[in-house]
Amino acid sequence: MTLTENTRLTKETIQRLRAMVFHKEHIKKSSITAKVLVLLYPDKNYSIQEIEDSLRLKKIGQKGTTFNLLDRKLISSKGNDGAKSYFLTQKGRWFAIGQTLNLSFLGLCALADAYGMQGRLEKGNLVGFYVYPRFAEIFEGIYSQENLRFAFEQLKTKKLAARYSKKSLRIIPRVFSDLKRHYHDDLEELQKWIAQIPSRREHILEQDQKLRQNINKSKRIFSKFS
Structure with a gap:
């Protein structure tokens, strides 16, 4: 199915398409988030204290940085609260590379x-x-x-x-x-x-009610002249 910038889609479909490719998920180069991602790449498992010590930062856990990274699925954790460590997800690894290469x-x-x-x-x-x-x-x-x-x-x-x-x-x-x-x-x-x-885009588009209606309308118009 060919899409153009003029193709009419429901708001929900547009949101799903953009979420699928992490559209507008930007990380500032000098942000704490960027520094944590680069620090943990490729496969370090660090506690909050180890992250703070390595980056010479204070209380990143209390500033919401850890929650933000977890919420965006850039990092994951293992262990209990007393001995919890954090590591990059595959998505986090990609964003860490992007930060390193400035892309x-x-x-x-x-x-x-x-x-x-x-x-x-x-x-x-x-x-x-x-x-x-x-x-x-x-x-x-x-x-x-x-x-x-x-x-x-x-x-x-x-x-x-x-x-x-x-x-x-x-x-x-x-x-x-x-x-x-x-x-x-x-x-x-x-x-x-x-x-x-x-293929994932096609699956999302097949569920778009507005697009289906437009396609069916076009088919009906075409059938009148065939």
């Missing part, structure tokens, strides 16, 4: 998909590159073309990739090696998650 989450999605595509092509002894139309198609109707273009171009402005041809880019070989060394597993998981977006 928005959408920009990180572009990087992960480009990383996977480039890696597969190069395994077949081909030149690996990534095209904008593929990226835009995955997120069509969820993000504006302006936001999609910005996220795609962000890889070049951050010097993670370079222009390959019109509407395409290639991750710089040195950067590709660094990504493989430090973030390979998490980028692969992110690309698998990205690959599920079209």
